[in-house]
Amino acid sequence: MTVPEIEARDIPSGGFLLDVREQGEWVAGHAPEAVHIPMSEIQTRLDEVPAGRTVYVVCRVGGRSFQVAAWLNQLGREAVNVDGGMQSWEQQKLPMVSETGQSPFIA
Structure with a gap:
């Protein structure tokens, strides 16, 4: 199956960014506007993912x-993979925040 991909810097402003990394990765550093639903919880939390708009999915x-x-595309959603994940996000020097009060980093 082909999945559309996008570079982190090309995600449109206001796009729905879904971060599927685990809690420890999220806490260390993430995009400020991202919504966090770990991959292990996506099936039970699907209702938190908007059905009527493109979802940009990111991990490490x-x-x-x-x-x-x-999986989202198989369900009829419109989902795009963020190529290179948060490592690419960090390399492109895009904004990041952490939940620790420390400088954000990609764990």
């Missing part, structure tokens, strides 16, 4: 987000 490097985006 792109593997988990690819799987989640493929």
